Structure formats: C-alpha cells, structure tokens
Amino acid sequence: MNMVRKALLISMLVLVVALLSAAVFVYATGPELPENTDALIDDVLQxxxxxxxxxxxGYAESSGWTIWYEHLEPAGESKGVVMLIMGIATDSLSWRQGFIDTFVDAGYEVIRFDNRGTGMSDWEADLDHAAPDQASAEEGYDLADMANDALAVLDALDIDQAHLVGMSMGGMIGQEFALNYPERTASLTSIMSSGFVDDPELVAISHNTLLDLLRVGLRYGLNASERDMIKLNIATFGILRGEAVYELDTEPIAASVLYNLRERRGFNPLALYQHLEAIRRSGSRYERLTRMEPPTLVIHGALDPIVPIQHGEASAAVMANASVLWIENMGHDIAEPHFAGVSEAILAHMRGQEGG
Known part of the structure; x- marks a missing residue:
C-alpha cells in the first residue's frame, strides 16, 4: 500500500512540475506586448x-464555396482594378486601410476577398451540410482551387482583368492565378512569398519563431475573449515584424479584430491547418514559373522571420518577367512605415504595363 501511495505521490509531483514548466513556458517567456496595450484595448472596447x-x-460562388468580397471604387474614372489576396489563415480585413487607400486615391478600383475558410466566406464546417452536388469538406483543396475563388470574384463583378497583389500565401495564390489565367492577369505582385515554401535548399522559419507563435497562441488563444483575441493578434503582428525596427501601430489591429468578432464570424481555428495542407498539396511551382507570362514584381523584406528572403530570391530567379524590390527594415508584414514604399513600387509596376 505504501508503494502505491509513493507511486501516486511521485506521479502527482511529476504532473505539478510539468504544469509549472508549461506555465513558465507560456507566461514567463516569449514576446511581450507593447506597454500601452491594455489601455488601448480599453479605449477600443468602449x-x-x-x-x-x-x-x-457581395458573394461569389466557386465550385460550391461561397466567397465574400468587397469592391471599392475611386472618386473619378477607374484606371484599372487591383485585387488584394491575403495570406494564410487570415481574412481580407488584415489589409490595412491606409495601404488600400493608396490605390483608391491613385484612381484604381480595389477588390479584397476572404479566402475560403476565413471571414465571411465559407468555412469547411459549412460544407458538412452542403447539398450532394456541392463541394465536400473531405475532398480537400489546393492553391489552384483558391486561385479559382479569386477568378469567381472577378467573374461575379464582370471584371475581365486585374492587377494581382498577393501577400505570403496570397502571393502563392496569385502565382497560381497568373499561371493558369494569364489573360485575366494585368500584372502580378508577389510579396513575402515563395515558389516552393518547403524547398529543402532554402532557409525555413526559425525554431524560435515557431515557439513564439506557440506561446502567444497558448497564452491568448485558449480563452478567446475579446481582450485576449486582440492581444493574440497584436502579439502575432509583433512576431511577424521579426527584427525590423519600427513601432507597431496597434490601434487598427485592435479595431479590426473587434469588428471581426462583433460584426462578422470571428476567426476560424482550423484555417491554419487547412491552408497549410493546401500549400503542401500544391508542391513546387519553380518549373512552371519559368513560363510566367504576366509581368511580375517580387517584393520581400530582408528580415522576414516567416518566409525568409531567400524564398523571394529563388522565385524571382526562375520567373521570366520578374523585377524585384528587397526592403531592408521589413519583416513579414506591410506595416505603416512601408505603405508608401511598397505601394509606390506596385503602382509604378502597374503603370508600366499600362503604358502610362
């Protein structure tokens, strides 16, 4: 009996030590939020x-998936259409308003849409109750399917051609779109993206960055209160910044998160896995990128901790019509300090294709 009690005591001690170690890992280490975060959240909540x-x-139908979009028009005559394609597990509201405004103010229509699995577009859970002739959640999908979602949005708006601007996974979707539908692609800008994210010859996301993302996910993502979801997103953007030196503009991040939680569907916890699987299914585009027809601009931050700049360099090297812009003090985010430089480069790229 004493042996049993001793074994139980040892097991309980091991469990306590493990829980304390986990608590230290989650709460006592990893990235810190800006000092004024709680005061900022108080203001935003009120x-x-x-x-x-x-x-x-509006909504577009794409092989059984319903895709939400927003279409903004300039004050005067339209000079063309810019389609913004967001990255992994992130809906279209993550495009900062100040960045969008640079294109609208320059005379362009702007379209942004929620990738499948995010925002107001269908999530896989919605397909579980779909009619027999609609898409099945069990079938899975790849980046070409997600590019078809973008095509469905253009078709729904009766738009023949657009300048594609994709960030991270959105750049991969943009590559697929431009390869599959060159006649619908006025130009492509691929930002902080990759032609083959699993390329074993290139630098991968660092172990420390993965641990930081895990820490903030456990610290703020489990409770899922409004306050914690805002903190989760602010902390994540801080990680995406990497070693770049600039102050994070947290108020638009907080406001966007709150809008998502109160006015939309919130955040899909399964989107990350599903999008990673879509990327894995798609494999390498290197060989196909050698036949890229639409003129392409590749933009990458030198300090990107998520998709290191070597991925942008490798993609640009194989593209037939690529120009490049490497930005020194930039991580895996188009933050306010980069609005002007990035948007001016994209506008110049687009105007070069328009002959104006």
Missing amino acids: APLPEVVRGEQ
Missing part, C-alpha cells in the same frame, strides 16, 4: 466600432 468595410459587398 469606442463605437469603426467603419472597417466601406465598399460594395
């Missing part, structure tokens, strides 16, 4: 919700 979505909203 203030009226901002006008995050300002354009025409």
Whole structure:
C-alpha cells in the first residue's frame, strides 16, 4: 500500500512540475506586448466600432464555396482594378486601410476577398451540410482551387482583368492565378512569398519563431475573449515584424479584430491547418514559373522571420518577367512605415504595363 501511495505521490509531483514548466513556458517567456496595450484595448472596447468595410459587398460562388468580397471604387474614372489576396489563415480585413487607400486615391478600383475558410466566406464546417452536388469538406483543396475563388470574384463583378497583389500565401495564390489565367492577369505582385515554401535548399522559419507563435497562441488563444483575441493578434503582428525596427501601430489591429468578432464570424481555428495542407498539396511551382507570362514584381523584406528572403530570391530567379524590390527594415508584414514604399513600387509596376 505504501508503494502505491509513493507511486501516486511521485506521479502527482511529476504532473505539478510539468504544469509549472508549461506555465513558465507560456507566461514567463516569449514576446511581450507593447506597454500601452491594455489601455488601448480599453479605449477600443468602449469606442463605437469603426467603419472597417466601406465598399460594395457581395458573394461569389466557386465550385460550391461561397466567397465574400468587397469592391471599392475611386472618386473619378477607374484606371484599372487591383485585387488584394491575403495570406494564410487570415481574412481580407488584415489589409490595412491606409495601404488600400493608396490605390483608391491613385484612381484604381480595389477588390479584397476572404479566402475560403476565413471571414465571411465559407468555412469547411459549412460544407458538412452542403447539398450532394456541392463541394465536400473531405475532398480537400489546393492553391489552384483558391486561385479559382479569386477568378469567381472577378467573374461575379464582370471584371475581365486585374492587377494581382498577393501577400505570403496570397502571393502563392496569385502565382497560381497568373499561371493558369494569364489573360485575366494585368500584372502580378508577389510579396513575402515563395515558389516552393518547403524547398529543402532554402532557409525555413526559425525554431524560435515557431515557439513564439506557440506561446502567444497558448497564452491568448485558449480563452478567446475579446481582450485576449486582440492581444493574440497584436502579439502575432509583433512576431511577424521579426527584427525590423519600427513601432507597431496597434490601434487598427485592435479595431479590426473587434469588428471581426462583433460584426462578422470571428476567426476560424482550423484555417491554419487547412491552408497549410493546401500549400503542401500544391508542391513546387519553380518549373512552371519559368513560363510566367504576366509581368511580375517580387517584393520581400530582408528580415522576414516567416518566409525568409531567400524564398523571394529563388522565385524571382526562375520567373521570366520578374523585377524585384528587397526592403531592408521589413519583416513579414506591410506595416505603416512601408505603405508608401511598397505601394509606390506596385503602382509604378502597374503603370508600366499600362503604358502610362
């Protein structure tokens, strides 16, 4: 009996030590939030919700998936259409309003849409109750399917051609779109992206970055209160910044998160896995990128901790029509300090294809 009690005591001690170690890992290490975060969140929670979505909203049908989009138009005559494609597990509201405004103010229509599995577009759980002739969640999908979602949005708006601007996984989707539908692609800008994210010859995401993402996910993502979800997103953007030196503009991040939670569907916890699987299924595009027809601009931050700059360099090296822009003090995010430089480069790239 004493042996049993002793074994139980040892087991309990091991469990306590493990829990304490986990608590230290989650709460006592890893990235810190800006000092004014709680005060900022208090202000955002008490203030009226901002006008995050300002354009025409609609839905497109894409092989059984319903895709939400927003269409903004300039004050004067349109010079063309810019389609913004967001990255992994992230809906279209993550495009900062100030960045969008640079294109609208320059005379372009702007379309942004929620990738499948995010925002107001269908999530896989929605397909579990779909009609027999609709898509099945069990079938899975790849980046070409996600590019078809972008095509469905253009078709729904009766738009023949667009300048594609994709960030991270959005750049991969943009590559697929431009390869499959060159006649619908006025130009492509692939930002902080890759032609083969699993290329064993290239630098991968660092172990420390993965641990930091895990820590903030456990610290703020389990409770899922409004306050913690805002903290999770602010902390994540801080990690995406990497070693770049600039102050994170947290108020738009907090306001966008709150709008998502109160006015939309919130955040899909399964989207990350599903999008990673879509990327894995798609494999390498290197050989196909050698036949890229639409003119392409590759933009990458030198300090990107998620998709290191070697991925941008490798993709640009094999593309037939690629120009490049490497940005020294930039991580895996288009933050406010980079709005002007990035948007001016994209506008110049687009105007070069328009002959103006």
